[in-house]
Amino acid sequence: MRSSLRPYLPVLALGVLLALAPLLLTSNVALNFLAVTLIVSLAAQGWNLLGGFGGQFSFGHAAFFGVGAYSSAIWQMRFGLDAWTGLLVGTAMGAVTGLVIGFLAFRAGLRGSYFALVTLAFAEVFRVLANSSEVTGGAAGMLLPLKIGAGNLQFSDRATFLGLVVALTVLVLGLVQWIRGSRFGAQLVALRENEEAARALGVDVLAVKLKAIGLSGAITATAGVLYLQYFLFIDANIAFGTWISVEVLLAAIVGGLGTVLGPVVGALALHGLGELVxxxxxxxxxxxxxxxxxxxxxxxxxxxxxxxxxxxxxxAPRQVRKAEPEGGRA
Amino acid sequence: MPAADIAPAATMLYVENVTMRFGGLTAVDDASLNVPKGSITGLIGPNGAGKTTLFSIVSGFLKPTGGRVSFDGADVTHLPAHELAEKGLGRTFQIVKPFAGLTVAENVAVGAFLRHRHRADAETVAERVATRVGLGDRLDAPAARLTVAGRKRLELAKVLATEPKLLLLDEVLAGLNPSEVRDILPVIRGLRDDGITILMIEHVMQAVVSLCDRVFVLAQGAVIASGTPREVVADPRVVEAYLGKGAAARLARAEAADA
Structure with a gap:
């Protein structure tokens, strides 16, 4: 049992560190910085599951981010339902969107840049639709009415909201760490490395990719809902804009593709440097x-x-060196 | 080529009049062969004869233009590769396909996960299989750092971890030096002794002669001969397939002249 918990230690350590932040930080600037950065990092974790672990580079994760944000906004404003179920609905809609895009793209065997282009196209179509449709508020966007209260997922102080963001970030980190050690994770990484070889070993490539894009969409959509609840406003260019598609892949790549902590580390580094400059x-x-x-x-x-x-x-410079020499067994 | 002369119950793989055309090119031409359970069967032929194409059809990576493939008594012609792997048909690739970014143990574990849901079980199997093919001391090495011989062993370990009933080996010995070949022959023989049926494409005739019970010869997509390795190499049609038309007769004349 002890050894099976060990892989989770880095996640726990980072979680503790992040959980302390809302307690220690008092400046609104710092709290704001951390909240926005962690929301981006959550979206990036979704991207990383599909792109980093699965090798399927999406250039349109804004599609999921926006679907999450708009679903929850519509849920609350058009149906008058509450924000917490809105969070779940947004997440679920992200998964559904992922499955639909994945089914269309992966069944057709799209890979590499073709897959990237298709995801970009979906995000752009969604952006145009959200910008013109009445139910999404058109170009004016959607402004959530201010109803402060935990039941409405609106908090008067940033620290509380940050606590929620940290909790979800750590939850998803744990989930990704668990996936990494699971059969699904092994199969996902295998098809990234070599799809044919994975098929020969009994990996149902389409099913694994669909699972990955469904989860990926769900996670990124959750980030979209959090963004909505934080700013209480979205429009098409925010929710479906290229900025988020680019930021999530930047965070994952800079932090470390296919690593559990990469997206969080990458988002913190990027945003941190950006703010410093x-x-x-x-x-x-x-x-x-x-x-x-x-x-x-x-x-x-x-x-x-x-x-x-x-x-x-x-x-671990030593271990790397140990693995260096060729292992020929002539 | 006559149809199977062996009772179906004893046949692991039965390829029946399979044809594969790519546009105007007929890569496999009405080929039939059978692999008895528990045998090591060879598939030889000159380069470009269609051996690897036939493997791809049998393992579900290509759909044949015509013909049927039966595996362990069931028609599997239209099953996708991953379902065949699940049914117990494993293959290696001529051009090895390691998961280059992963360690040896992780590579093999992907295969082991097919029959073992839990990581600990899969890792145990992976370690056992890797040790068996001689990679036991390289478990944590990145696959990308293995030598050619190491990669061939890894290719074998990955598919063995899926616990196949029938193993298609596509030139596992190619590119190995004679001592490496000598090392790996007992491993292959050991697999057969464990009850795994083997169909192997091989150019190293020393290995074919020492391992195979029966050999099929493919030339220009068609099965032109079959029999024991010794029968087959003495067959004039086989000699001609490799060395060109009239070669067998010229060889015979030359030998007669020497005598």
Whole structure:
């Protein structure tokens, strides 16, 4: 039992660290920074499950983020139902959207850049639809009426809301860690590495990919709902905008593709640096985006395993060296 | 090629008049063969004869243009690869396909997960299988760092971990030096002794002769001969398939002249 809990230690450690933040931080700027960053990191965890573990690079995770946010908003404003079930409905709708997109794309055998383009197309179509449809409030977007209260998932102080975000972040981290050790996780990684070889070993590639994109959509949609509850406002360009599609894959790649902690580490590093540069340079519009671009280039060129990979190599230089020599058994 | 001359109950694999056309090219041409249970059967033939294509059809990676494939008494012609693997038909690839980013143990565990839901069980099986093919001391090495011989062993370990009844080996010995070949022959023989039926594509004739009970020869997509390894290599049609038309007669004349 003790050994089966060991893989969860890093998740627990990060969880404790994050849980302390709302208690220790008092400045609204810091709380705001952490809340937004963790929401992005949650969306990035969804992306990482499909893209990092499964090797299916989506360029349109905004589709799930937006579906989550809009589903919950419609649930609350058009049907007058409550925000907590809205959170569940948003998550479920994200899963359904994932399954539909996945079914269409994966059944047709789309891979690599073709899959990326199809996901981008879905996100863009959703954006245009949300921008013009009446039920989504059209171009004006949707403004949740202010009804502060835990029952409405609206909190008067940021720390409480941050606590909720931290709890969900850690929950999903635990889930991903569990998947990583499961049969499903092994099969998902196998098909990333070599789809034919996985099929030959009895992996039902379509079923595994569908499971992955369903879960991925659900997680990213949860982040979308949290975004809605935090800002109480969404419009098509926020919920279905390219910004979130790009940020989630940046966070996962910079943090470490296919690692459990990567998306969280990556999102914190990216947003942290972005804020630092903004503070240093002053109000130069778009400077944080330029920084993201530079970080991506550096990460792709010099950090094959992302920041988590770098930390791992630093922590265990010996093991790596031991594995270095060729294991020929002539 | 006559149909199976063996009772169905004793046949593990029965390929019946299989044809595969890619546009105007006929890669496999009305080929029939059977693999008796518990045997090591060879499939040989010159390059481009259609051996690997036939393997891909049998293992569910390609749908044949015509013909039938029966495995363990059931028609499996239209089953996808992963379902065949689940039924106990395993294959290796001529061009090995390791999961390069994973360790040896993780590679083999993917196969073991087919029959074992829990990680601990899958890992135990993986370790046992890896040790059996001689990778026991490389469990934690990244697959990408293995030598050619190591990758061939890994290819074998991955499929063995799925606990197959029938194993299709596509040139597992190619690219190995003679001492590496000598090391791996007993492993293959040991698999048969454990009750795994084997159909192997092989160019290393030393191995074919020493391992196979029966051999089918494929040339230009068609089965042109079958029999024991010694019968087959003496068959003029086989010699001609490898060395060109008239080669058998020329060889015979040359030998007569030498005598």
């Amino acid at each position: 903004k503070a240093a340079v002053g109000q130069l519009p778009g400077i944080d985006l330029a920084v993201y671009g530079a970080i991506l280039v550096v990460a792709v060129a010099f950090l094959p395993g992302g920041l988590v990979g770098l930390a791992r190599r630093r922590a």
